[in-house]
Amino acid sequence: MKREIAEHLQLPKDLATGAVTVTASGRNDVMIENYKGILEYTPGKIILQTKECQVEILGEDLLISYYTADEMKISGQIREIVYC
Amino acid sequence: MPGRFIRYFKGYVRIRIDSHLPERFLNLCAFHHIVLWGLTPGSGTDGQVVYEMYMSIRDFFRIRDIVRKTKTKVTVTGHYGMPFFFQKYKSRKLFIPSVCLCVLFIYLLTLFIWQIEISGLERHSPSEILEFLEQEQIRYGMRKSKVDCGYVESSIRAQFPDIVWVAASLEGTNLHIQIKENVENFEQEETPEGTADIVSDDSGTVVEMVTRTGTPMTSVGQQVEAGQVLISGREAHLDDSGTVTGYSEGYADGDIRLQTVLSYEDRFPYEHQVQVPQKRVKRNLTLWIFGKKFQIFSGKPKFPFYKKETTKKTLVIGSSFYLPVVYELTLMREYENHMESYSKEEAKALANENFRRFTEDLAKKGVEIIENNVKIVLMKGECVTTGTLTVIKSTGTHVPMKSLEDTAPGETSPPQGQE
Structure with a gap:
């Protein structure tokens, strides 16, 4: 319902539905917005809880460059981004 | 970059958290708008995952409730920034006045001319121009405010008729004089x-x-x-x-x-003689501070044959803030004469x-x-x-x-x- 209204009103989906925004720059940096929290953080895996699903970032030497309530930046050798 | 400066100015710490629920700790920090950066996971003593991260001093004092709620052990592994810097040197009472005195001294140095650079000369020698400037009371170590570049230009042109163009400018503590000579006219032979x-x-x-x-x-x-x-x-x-x-x-x-x-x-x-360089080098250092000569290392080398290399430089900060310190480094490198064919x-x-x-x-x-x-x-x-x-x-x-x-x-x- 929310999605349909947002589509009709041409509102950005991340604002209207709180969808997670994942911006990957190359394979070394990922910027994530609209998440709820961290579920797991190891050098090889970061699992984030978002409103709709979980996002898994898999790779090597993963490092959270900064972490605030709104956004986080993950650096390292990123192999996969999985939505589950 | 500004963010880094603000962090340094306000001060920040690196902490290690050891908890059964580290993710909860992180999420609570985010919920309370506590900014974390440089978050790295590591392994603790008992194989448990520990995290290290930076946070500002202000936020560090705000995590007390979160620490209690998540039963987290927090260890400060490093502290950085200006507040810690001043804290460190608080007991050294002369440190801050010395820094202020140093800044004042450097400021005073910027008020004087510590280098006169002359470029573009072909026929005249720099010492000839410097000698004339000395007569005109334009000299090393004078106040910058007393230098009238227009007067310097006109007086040089009046004294040396073959100099057709002069530009004098002050760059930091350097008086730069650019000169163009009329070489063609000068070369004309008199009848x-x-x-x-x-x-x-x-x-x-x-x-x-x-x-x-x-x-x-x-x-x-x-x-x-x-x-x-x-x-x-x-x-x-x-x-x-x-x-x-x-x-x-x-x-x-x-x-x-x-x-x-x-x-x-x-x-x-x-059969001819060749000079084979050896390892021994004798160094001599001479300093000129405010125009006074100080011989730091001097003397003749113990070896009979040597080549002399001399470097003379004025100390400079940046490109134009010359200091009243000139050093002359002389290297005397030993060589031996060998006969070769x-x-x-x-x-x-x-x-x-x-x-x-x-x-x-x-x-x-x-x-x-x-x-x-x-x-x-x-x-x-x-x-x-x-x-x-x-x-x-x-x-x-x-x-x-x-x-x-x-x-x-x-x-x-x-x-x-x-x-």
Whole structure:
């Protein structure tokens, strides 16, 4: 319902539905917005809880460059981004 | 970059958290708008995952409730920033005044001229200009506010007429003077006074001759000897019947080119001395602080043979903040003399190189080589390069004119067929 209204009103989906925004720059940096929290953080895996699903970032030497309530930046050798 | 500066200004800590619920700790921090950065996971002593992260001092005091709620053990592993810097040096009471004094001293240094740089000189030497500036009270160590660049420019132009353009500017503690000289005008020769003949420097055949002033005593194609008068400064006055009625004397002027033969000889032994660098180096250091000389390291090296390299520099911060400290570093590098012998190829190459330099020097003097009969002979013990070169070169030297009484009859008469 929310999605349909947002589509009709041409509102950005991340604002209207709180969808997670994942911006990957190359394979070394990922910027994530609209998440709820961290579920797991190891050098090889970061699992984030978002409103709709979980996002898994898999790779090597993963490092959270900064972490605030709104956004986080993950650096390292990123192999996969999985939505589950 | 500004973010980094603000963090440093406010101060921040690196902490390690050890908890069964580290993710909960992180999420609570985010919920309470506590900014974390440089978050890295690691392993603790009992195999449990621990996290290390940076946070500001202000946020560090806000995590007390979160720590209690998540039963987290927090260890501070490092503290950074200005507040900690001042805390560290709080007990050293003289530190802050010393820093302030240092800043004040540097500020005072910026008020004076500690370098006078002169560029663009070709004929005049920098010391000549500096000497003149010294007379005009423009000197090393004077107040910058007292330097009038316009006055410096006009006074240099007035003192040195051949300097056509001067620009003086203050850059930091450096007075930069750019100069352009009128080289062409300066090179013009003044018209000589008195009387003189032009005599030949060499023996040979005249191949080109231009007479501007005086009477030509030879002509193109004629053989001349060294010392022979080529252009006489004496000109005969003839009446309508062609009889000489008198002479006027002047300064002979003209250009004469001769075809002549030059002999070339160059010989060097195969055995020669070479300088082999050694490891020992003796360093001497001299400082000039506010113009006063201080010899820091001095003395002669203990080894007999050495090469001297000297570097003199003014200390400078950035590109133009020169300080009143000049250092001169002298390196004396030891070498030993060894005897070595040239191989045939090396000797030939060296002989060729010497001959090439000789011909280059001739070319610079305007000598044109038209025939080359020089040969390299590798003899026992030495390499000999010998032979002759047929060249065309300018000749003629001014000599004082002989009086008419000293001149042999017919000596001042021009050759047959010469106008």
